[in-house]
Amino acid sequence: MRITNQANLPDAIVQAVKNDPYPQQDTGDISVTRLIDSPQIRVLRERHWDRLEEDAADRIWSLLGQVAHGILERAETVAMTEQRLFANVAGWRVSGQFDRLVVLPDGTLQDYKVTSVWAVVNGIKPDWLHQLNCLRWLAERNGHAVRRLQIVAILRDWSRGKALGDPGYPQRQVQVLDVPVWSLEETGAYIRERVRLHQAASGGYVPECTPEERWERPTTYAVMRRGRKSALRVFDSLDEARALAAGESDRRVEVRPGRAIRCEEYCPVAKFCPQRRAELGEPPLEQAPRMPPAFPPMGDAPVSIH
Ligand code: SF4
Structure with a gap:
């Protein structure tokens, strides 16, 4: 490096x-x-x-x-x-x-x-x-x-x-x-x-990163009121946000798209990562990671601990 x-x-x-x-x-x-x-x-x-x-x-x-x-x-x-x-x-x-x-x-x-x-x-x-x-x-x-x-x-x-x-x-x-x-x-x-x-x-069976490993933040829905900079409330559910904004002409729902913070800002291998590149619509630089169709359960293979 x-x-x-x-x-x-x-x-x-x-x-x-x-x-x-x-x-x-x-x-x-x-x-x-x-x-x-x-x-x-x-x-x-x-x-x-x-x-x-x-x-x-x-x-x-x-x-x-x-x-x-x-x-x-x-x-x-x-x-x-x-x-x-x-x-x-x-x-x-x-x-x-x-x-x-x-x-x-x-x-x-x-x-x-x-x-x-x-x-x-x-x-x-x-x-x-x-x-x-x-x-x-x-x-x-x-x-x-x-x-x-x-x-x-x-x-x-x-x-x-x-x-x-x-x-x-x-x-x-x-x-x-x-x-x-x-x-x-x-x-x-x-x-x-x-x-x-x-x-x-x-061995080549590379699992994709999980949402936790990607430090994903989900999409949220903020209820905003005219004349106020900060949100009245922020919800994980669009329906709940709509319910709070309903019937109030000075309120609107702002969608705050989710992000994978690690992929976007911190991952040192992001430019080589097939998962990230696929998400951005870029062709893979190498063969995409592959997983076996059925990963055998733990008990199937003897595991030694010394
Ligand atoms: S860029 Fe790829 S390897 Fe890095 S955290 Fe995101 S999904 Fe994982």
Whole structure:
């Protein structure tokens, strides 16, 4: 992947982005971060790695996240930090790295996230839930008993003014959030299913990205009133919006089309993606992904976990 510098940033920043140690680490056949994410993105990234470009300015938050991790690791006194753990699942080496594991008797696994306020206002994000439970499973496989999972969210865009005016807004710039803990059996089944999906993708059976993986926002319907800029109410259903606007001559329904935010703005492989290209009416650059007509259920194939 080529790092560009379209904003003409100082060379030190560009070099810091280029010297991200993550790509050089041994992450086995797949890391937890990739495992819980879209197989299509992973396969396209691997296939087109030499042709991918990312601008240094777009990696600044990731860089600052690493800075925060480094400083916190340096300050740590009671916990094990930044360890990468491995386990074999169905012939693949799966790896994951936890930020901070407080050893027994507490057994808390914490992960630091430098993130937006909006990532925490609606509770724990599904990918945090998946990631931390997979890390717990790996920790257990490596002899570390984990009883509690937490996200330490450092809110990069937190506003004191908003916190003062809105009790529903996070009241502190750092939040410690408890993450629901799955059973180890449930997590093991989830990991095996994800490994199977990624193995199938590596073999050419690439599933399309799901609405969640595409960060889809559904189409909504806003009831607007003449002379007012913001919507009176926003609905998921056109009928409900029409009902509120009905009989009021100063009201109208505004359709706000749904979007796949990740495809449009963030996906590094969008220009190579057959799913995205088909959506835009562009011809595929390569053979479209194919799925077997009937994907055999889990129980049909022996799966080994060591
Ligand atoms: S462009 Fe969208 S559909 Fe294609 S790989 Fe990226 S996230 Fe998935």
